[in-house]
Amino acid sequence: MIGIYLILSLFVVFSVFFIRKREVIYSLVILFTVLQWTLTIYEYLNLNTVQFYYFTPDAIGIILLFVLSVLATTSFLYSYIYLGNRQDTPIAESIYWSALILLISAISCAYLANHAAITWIFIEITTLSSSVLIYHRRTESSLEGSWKYLFICSVSVALIFIGILFLGLASQQAKIGDLFYSNLFSKARSLDEFWLKAAFLFIFTGYTAKAGLVPMYTAGIDAKDKAPSPAAAIFSSALMNVGFLGIYRIYSIAAQTNIHQWAKIVLLISALLSLLISAAYMLRVRSFKRMFAYSSVEHMGLVTIGMSMGGAGLFGAVLHLILHSFTKAGLFYQYGSVNRVIKSKYINDAGGYFEKNTSGALVLLLGFFIITAVPPSGMFISEFYIFRSMFDNGYLWLLIVTAILLTFIVSAFGAIIFKLLFHRQENVNIYEDQSSPISIWESVPQFVLLAGVVYLGFNPPAVLVNLINTAVKSFG
Amino acid sequence: MVNLLLIFFIVTLFVCATAIRLKTFIKAIACQGLLLFGIFFLRLNEINTVNLVLLLLETLIFKAVVIPYFLHYLIKKNKINRESDPYISNFTSLFIITFIVMTTFYLANTLRGGVFGNIYFVVSMITIFTGLFLMISRKKIITHVMSFIIMENGVVVLSLTVGIEMPMLVNLGILLDIFVTVLVLGIFANKIGDIFKEAEVGHLERLRD
Numbered sequence: 001m002i003g004i005y006l007i008l009s010l011f012v013v014f015s016v017f018f019i020r021k022r023e024v025i026y027s028l029v030i031l032f033t034v035l036q037w038t039l040t041i042y043e044y045l046n047l048n049t050v051q052f053y054y055f056t057p058d059a060i061g062i063i064l065l066f067v068l069s070v071l072a073t074t075s076f077l078y079s080y081i082y083l084g085n086r087q088d089t090p091i092a093e094s095i096y097w098s099a100l101i102l103l104i105s106a107i108s109c110a111y112l113a114n115h116a117a118i119t120w121i122f123i124e125i126t127t128l129s130s131s132v133l134i135y136h137r138r139t140e141s142s143l144e145g146s147w148k149y150l151f152i153c154s155v156s157v158a159l160i161f162i163g164i165l166f167l168g169l170a171s172q173q174a175k176i177g178d179l180f181y182s183n184l185f186s187k188a189r190s191l192d193e194f195w196l197k198a199a200f201l202f203i204f205t206g207y208t209a210k211a212g213l214v215p216m217y218t219a220g221i222d223a224k225d226k227a228p229s230p231a232a233a234i235f236s237s238a239l240m241n242v243g244f245l246g247i248y249r250i251y252s253i254a255a256q257t258n259i260h261q262w263a264k265i266v267l268l269i270s271a272l273l274s275l276l277i278s279a280a281y282m283l284r285v286r287s288f289k290r291m292f293a294y295s296s297v298e299h300m301g302l303v304t305i306g307m308s309m310g311g312a313g314l315f316g317a318v319l320h321l322i323l324h325s326f327t328k329a330g331l332f333y334q335y336g337s338v339n340r341v342i343k344s345k346y347i348n349d350a351g352g353y354f355e356k357n358t359s360g361a362l363v364l365l366l367g368f369f370i371i372t373a374v375p376p377s378g379m380f381i382s383e384f385y386i387f388r389s390m391f392d393n394g395y396l397w398l399l400i401v402t403a404i405l406l407t408f409i410v411s412a413f414g415a416i417i418f419k420l421l422f423h424r425q426e427n428v429n430i431y432e433d434q435s436s437p438i439s440i441w442e443s444v445p446q447f448v449l450l451a452g453v454v455y456l457g458f459n460p461p462a463v464l465v466n467l468i469n470t471a472v473k474s475f476g
Numbered sequence: 477m478v479n480l481l482l483i484f485f486i487v488t489l490f491v492c493a494t495a496i497r498l499k500t501f502i503k504a505i506a507c508q509g510l511l512l513f514g515i516f517f518l519r520l521n522e523i524n525t526v527n528l529v530l531l532l533l534e535t536l537i538f539k540a541v542v543i544p545y546f547l548h549y550l551i552k553k554n555k556i557n558r559e560s561d562p563y564i565s566n567f568t569s570l571f572i573i574t575f576i577v578m579t580t581f582y583l584a585n586t587l588r589g590g591v592f593g594n595i596y597f598v599v600s601m602i603t604i605f606t607g608l609f610l611m612i613s614r615k616k617i618i619t620h621v622m623s624f625i626i627m628e629n630g631v632v633v634l635s636l637t638v639g640i641e642m643p644m645l646v647n648l649g650i651l652l653d654i655f656v657t658v659l660v661l662g663i664f665a666n667k668i669g670d671i672f673k674e675a676e677v678g679h680l681e682r683l684r685d
Binding site: 124128146151157226284 | 608611617628635638646656657660672
């Protein structure tokens with residue numbers, strides 16, 4: 001199936017790129033959506049079977065693939081709305097669609113790959129296709145954003161490759177000889193500790209560029225700021241999950257060995273610094289999209305803390321990852337509508353959105369409560385698991401520091417969102433000609449995503465709980 | 477023989493550090509491609525067609541011809557000023573790279589054992605660190621791309637140390653990815669040259685908080 005998926009998606013990418021007729025593009029996009037869902041269902045039914053030699057869908061890969069498929073569908077929908085409101089050239093449109101489809105298929109393959117180098121190849125493809133998406137607006141600042149993203153990600157991907165070579169060295173000395181995650185995982189104890197440490201450091205540092213953690217988080221912020229909202233929604237959800245998965249895989253190998261404690265400390269340092277950076281920047285951020293991007297850094301920090309705690313914390317981390325993806329994507333989609341009402345992207349110039357687009361403003365309001373984990377948000381449950389695991393493992397100081405930082409973040413987030421919604425200002429730059437008024441229907445998918453977060457948090461279906469439990473158990 | 481080539485490889489790094497003109501920089505990169513071909517060729521235990529073709533493609537065609545030619549084209553097309561514009565003097569660059577070389581050799585000798593005694597490992601580490609250093613010490617965007625290529629060359633030498641045989645398909649994927657990355661980096665560098673007259677990192681400061 002994965003082979004067919006690869007060939008068909010490449011076919012779709014190339015035909016969208018070369019044909020450039022809207023009708024053809026839209027029918028191909030619908031075809032690709034069907035293909036994406038077929039892949040998701042097929043892989044779920046064939047859990048843990050080797051396909052195409054290099055791919056093995058495991059529990060966590062399937063969970064993230066499902067999240068991606070949901071968000072891919074909504075992103076296609078909002079891309080249609082987004083491009084419909086702009087007068088781009090047919091070439092720019094077809095480049096946008098083909099880059100988006102390439103990005104989604106590369107992420108799907110990276111989720112399912114069972115070989116370190118194969119994951120690497122697809123991660124590199126995500127970098128290339130996302131830099132094309134960031135450049136969609138063809139302005140000076142979007143050029144700057146895509147250059148920074150491309151360059152920093154290329155360097156970090158080179159670091160990942162160095163790490164993979166070190167991993168290869170360790171595997172060779174342990175007579176494993178290949179780089180399949182499953183083989184490395186089962187024989188982790190025989191790996192040389194020094195080389196495993198070196199590999200862990202390089203691979204972790206490299207993947208932080210995708211996952212949005214300290215030290216390489218900067219590239220992702222500019223990317224989410226400059227990309228069109230439907231693409232930014234994918235960047236801050238599925239693409240960050242790829243980074244998480246890369247770290248998860250190497251950490252799950254390290255967790256089987258004596259360096260577990262050391263690796264845990266590395267993760268905790270990075271997570272704590274991410275929370276700190278995100279709190280510091282949230283207080284002084286000037287544009288909405290950058291604020292959402294820093295909020296993603298915060299949530300990835302929480303997820304990393306949960307992962308390093310293991311057990312219930314890991315369960316909470318995976319759940320948190322799913323819920324954060326849905327919520328953040330919903331907020332980014334809604335920001336696309338805000339952009340059509342308010343001219344300026346700066347927080348200082350915005351206000352009065354509630355009167356202009358009530359249904360959209362409700363999405364932002366609900367999204368704010370859900371992302372800051374106010375009950376009945378599902379993220380309350382997942383954050384509760386993470387906090388409890390900190391308490392259980394005796395990291396009380398960490399819990400207190402995290403709680404203080406989260407307070408700053410919540411207050412900054414709230415101040416900005418409420419200003420956008422309710423602030424009355426004389427010189428708010430609002431587009432006067434409402435040639436394409438925003439219909440209520442555009443907000444419905446966002447409400448569905450947010451409702452899904454509440455539902456998944458309080459009443460997670462047995463399928464999901466089983467999958468997450470399998471992932472947690474396989475961690476050992 | 478291999479040691480001689482590796483020493484020449486390090487010499488090209490010194491050339492990059494002191495290069496005043498961008499052309500010299502590009503020539504040094506092309507030279508590295510040739511040297512990599514020599515090093516790989518001498519390391520081959522058995523010659524089979526697939527390996528040889530891949531090797532030729534990666535080192536001789538990509539690294540020694542296509543990429544230098546592409547860089548040359550970019551410089552000509554954007555009328556980039558011929559100087560490489562470092563932030564620090566050439567003497568300091570030379571000094572720092574000498575320091576990198578000395579430290580890496582010293583560390584490799586003190587931590588002797590296993591791979592540390594391996595000359596490939598030392599050369600690759602020197603190249604990677606030099607690439608990173610050149611990246612942060614030069615103003616022009618095109619020199620950033622060149623430093624990235626030097627760093628990638630270091631990674632290629634490192635893959636020799638490890639000697640892990642990647643399967644054909646994987647190798648091909650990696651090769652293609654690196655090539656396309658350099659190409660896309662070049663295309664964006666070109667765009668920046670079009671839009672901002674002088675392609676220097678100093679102009680890229682709009683996005684900040």
